[in-house]
Amino acid sequence: MNAVELVGVSKVFLGKNKREFRAVHQVSLQIPEGEFFSLLGPSGCGKTTILRMIAGFELPTTGEVYIQGEQMRDRPPFHRPVNTVFQNYALFPHLTVAENVAFGLEMENLPRQQIRTRVGDALALVRLNGLEDRRPRQLSGGQQQRVALARAIVKQPQVLLFDEPLGALDLKLRKEMQLELKHMQQQLGITFIYVTHDQEEALTMSDQIAVLQEGKVLQVGTPTEIYEQPNCRFVADFIGESNFLVGRVIEQDSGGVVVLVDETLPISIPCSETFPVGKVVTLVIRPEKATIHPAHYLDQPCLAGIVTEVVYLGTDTRFVIRLTPQSTIVVRRQNIYRSNLDCFAIGESVQIQMASDSIQILGEG
Ligand code: ATP
Numbered sequence: 001m002n003a004v005e006l007v008g009v010s011k012v013f014l015g016k017n018k019r020e021f022r023a024v025h026q027v028s029l030q031i032p033e034g035e036f037f038s039l040l041g042p043s044g045c046g047k048t049t050i051l052r053m054i055a056g057f058e059l060p061t062t063g064e065v066y067i068q069g070e071q072m073r074d075r076p077p078f079h080r081p082v083n084t085v086f087q088n089y090a091l092f093p094h095l096t097v098a099e100n101v102a103f104g105l106e107m108e109n110l111p112r113q114q115i116r117t118r119v120g121d122a123l124a125l126v127r128l129n130g131l132e133d134r135r136p137r138q139l140s141g142g143q144q145q146r147v148a149l150a151r152a153i154v155k156q157p158q159v160l161l162f163d164e165p166l167g168a169l170d171l172k173l174r175k176e177m178q179l180e181l182k183h184m185q186q187q188l189g190i191t192f193i194y195v196t197h198d199q200e201e202a203l204t205m206s207d208q209i210a211v212l213q214e215g216k217v218l219q220v221g222t223p224t225e226i227y228e229q230p231n232c233r234f235v236a237d238f239i240g241e242s243n244f245l246v247g248r249v250i251e252q253d254s255g256g257v258v259v260l261v262d263e264t265l266p267i268s269i270p271c272s273e274t275f276p277v278g279k280v281v282t283l284v285i286r287p288e289k290a291t292i293h294p295a296h297y298l299d300q301p302c303l304a305g306i307v308t309e310v311v312y313l314g315t316d317t318r319f320v321i322r323l324t325p326q327s328t329i330v331v332r333r334q335n336i337y338r339s340n341l342d343c344f345a346i347g348e349s350v351q352i353q354m355a356s357d358s359i360q361i362l363g364e365g
Pocket of ligand 1: 013014015021023041042043044045046047048049050197
């Protein structure tokens, strides 16, 4: 069963001069129950607008939103089985932590004892016991975020919506909260739909990710699928770092293709898709999947070039290698041995080796 389903959803805003602006374009998504599902994309790609249409704060211009199989068009936000956690927490400053969390339940006129128990459980879950009587200004950013979360959880929604909830926290706290949120989602077993522009955050937390650009969904998949098999250049570029080598298919058989890069280097790539001979394609290579060797080290055809940049990054070192006057390739090498740290210097001639099964081939030039 899908917790949430979007069928052909578009949103057109009327801007100045009554100009139409299409913020979301024909989005169809199926979000299974109990999943941590992220909407990922650059600023302005329509993530928040999609979330707001699920919550009911915006109505789709065309298309429909279904929650637990029910069409939501005529359901106002407070009658939808969802709750939203915003980036700015939206806590009431004059209420205590416990009162903030209890607020939604009091609106429903639940019995006092039941409210007290549920608030206690929610605060225990977000590890805020003992801080019940503090006001929001007496809490750190991470604690305020936890109150916002407890306030959303206490209503026991079927679906929780998050709009960049960790954006205001510093990097270390954000990383801690990412893992906490993921554990909490697994513990609660409810569906989380999470908006972020941070690819690392989405990879860390999600069961599935939908990558968006200019209001359209480009790819939906698990973090591994999105990273290892991006279906277009935008996704490959947005998620992590990628090298793109443009080449021409010179051979095709049932096991794969041979692509001629830079008119000189044939690369065989196993793939099940068919690409006609002569087609211009793009090869996607992750920097950590290429290895760098001294010139003449390999006795086989391979890319060769000159090191133009070396940046030590702690866990690994990032090399930029000029292949031709027009093209470069980035290679990252893990710093496992100290003795290897100064192996390649700027100006040195090197060879690049790539495992053919880690190269992704895209049918775009
Ligand atoms: P960010 O990460 O910056 O929050 P986003 O991906 O969440 O971006 P949205 O907030 O959904 O993007 O906005 C998508 C586009 O729609 C943007 O160009 C935005 O300016 C526009 N937009 C959003 N709300 C409205 C509105 N009420 N009226 C007009 N245009 C809007």
